[in-house]
Amino acid sequence: MSVVKINVLTVPAEMRAELEKRFASRAGMVESADGFEWFELLRPVEGTERYLVYTRWRSEEDFQKWQQGEAFRRGHAQAAQAAAASGNQGRGNQGPGNQGQGHGHGHGHGQGPAASGSELWSFEVAESTGPKA
Numbered sequence: 001m002s003v004v005k006i007n008v009l010t011v012p013a014e015m016r017a018e019l020e021k022r023f024a025s026r027a028g029m030v031e032s033a034d035g036f037e038w039f040e041l042l043r044p045v046e047g048t049e050r051y052l053v054y055t056r057w058r059s060e061e062d063f064q065k066w067q068q069g070e071a072f073r074r075g076h077a078q079a080a081q082a083a084a085a086s087g088n089q090g091r092g093n094q095g096p097g098n099q100g101q102g103h104g105h106g107h108g109h110g111q112g113p114a115a116s117g118s119e120l121w122s123f124e125v126a127e128s129t130g131p132k133a
Contacts, residue, residue, distance in 0.1 A: 002037060002125040003060050007053040010117035016043070019051065019114040029071050030055065035062020051115070056125070 011019050023041050030036055035058035042052040057063040066072055 003057050003063060004123040004125060005055045005063055006121040008119045009051045009115040010049050011051050011115045012049060015114040022114060033066040035059060
């Protein structure tokens with residue numbers, strides 16, 4: 001059964017372009033992971049500062065393997081180092097529901113945090129439809 005992971009990032013208006021640029025610059029990093037099925041970065045339209053980072057995986061085990069892998073560590077370690085250097089340790093990892101998943105660090109990817117908070121939501125896919133081939 002497929003699983004969906006949604007990382008909810010609180011991003012102040014002045015950091016939106018930066019966050020999107022950082023995600024664009026790392027395009028392809030998750031796509032090569034075994035069990036990866038889908039990725040979308042969802043931009044808020046109105047009434048919220050929260051971006052949704054949507055990933056779909058073949059199984060919870062595939063997600064866990066990717067999260068514990070080298071590509072995940074590389075991308076998130078850069079953000080953590082930048083946050084620590086700027087005095088914002090852990091700032092991007094606050095928020096209920098993060099559950100110690102290692103997400104967040106503001107998704108700084110080497111330039112300090114772009115997000116001021118992060119939480120991880122987990123779902124199993126109960127039903128799905130999509131485009132016909």
